[in-house]
Amino acid sequence: xxxxxxxxxxxxxxxxxxxxxxxxxxxxxxxxxxxxxxxxxxxxxxxxxxxxxxxxxxxxxxxxxxxxxxxxxxxxxxxxxxxxxxxxxxxxxxxxxxx
Numbered sequence: 001x002x003x004x005x006x007x008x009x010x011x012x013x014x015x016x017x018x019x020x021x022x023x024x025x026x027x028x029x030x031x032x033x034x035x036x037x038x039x040x041x042x043x044x045x046x047x048x049x050x051x052x053x054x055x056x057x058x059x060x061x062x063x064x065x066x067x068x069x070x071x072x073x074x075x076x077x078x079x080x081x082x083x084x085x086x087x088x089x090x091x092x093x094x095x096x097x098x099x
Contacts, residue, residue, distance in 0.1 A: 018042065020088040022049075024080055024097045026073065032097055033070045036063050036082045043067050044082065053078045 018040035024032055036044030044067040051059040051071055058078065059071050078094040 020044070020047075020082055020084045020090045022080070022082040022090050022092060024092045026097050026099045027070075028099045030073050031070055032073050032080070033068055034080055034082070034092070036067050036069070038088075044084065048083045049081065050083065051078055051080050 018038040020036065020038060022034055022036045022044075024034035026032055034049065036047060036049065038044065044063040045065050047063045047067075049061055049063055049069045050057050051074065053074055053076060058074055061069055061071070063069050063082070073094075079091050080094070080097075081089065081091040083089050
C-alpha cells in the first residue's frame, strides 16, 4: 500500500509539476509581443494563444518555435490568453502590458 501511495504522489508531481507562464510587452509600434513557457523551463512552442475583447475572440494563433506570439494592439480593453489546457491557462490584461 505504501508503494502505491508513493507512486501516486510522484505521478501527481510529474503531471502537475509545472505551471504555464506568459509575459507580454508593447514594442512601441502598435505591436504586442508575448513570450510563453513553463515554470520547469520547457517551451510553449505550438501552444494556443488568443486575444479577447468584450468576451469575444479577436485574434487566435499559436506560440512560435521560440515561444513567442505577436499581434497588432487592439483599441480599447483586451486580454491575452495562453491556453495550454485545463490547469495550464494564464492570461495578461492589456492594462498590464507596457513598453
